Amino acid sequence: MTAKKFENKECMYCSGKGYFQLLLGGSETCSCCSGTGKKKE
Template identity: 55%
Template sequence: MPLPKQKVKQGECPYCKGKGYHQPLLGGTETCYQCAGSGSDKTEKTG
């Protein structure tokens, strides 16, 4: 059964959905490696 698609707001990190962390299957929490915990999308161009 496929996972339901979740929408990501503009400017949010698509990996952690703007939280800055994720929860591994083994438990606990880890800082998101993509946004380094900021929750914002670093690939978005600023300026």
């Protein structure tokens, strides 16, 4: 098996979702990617 190198283009803080689930309920926009879910270049 050969390991393929892939580029991680999603935000590593929110796992590409663009938001965080809060413990008390609800969600908050990820401040790192501004809710886009993509890693900044």
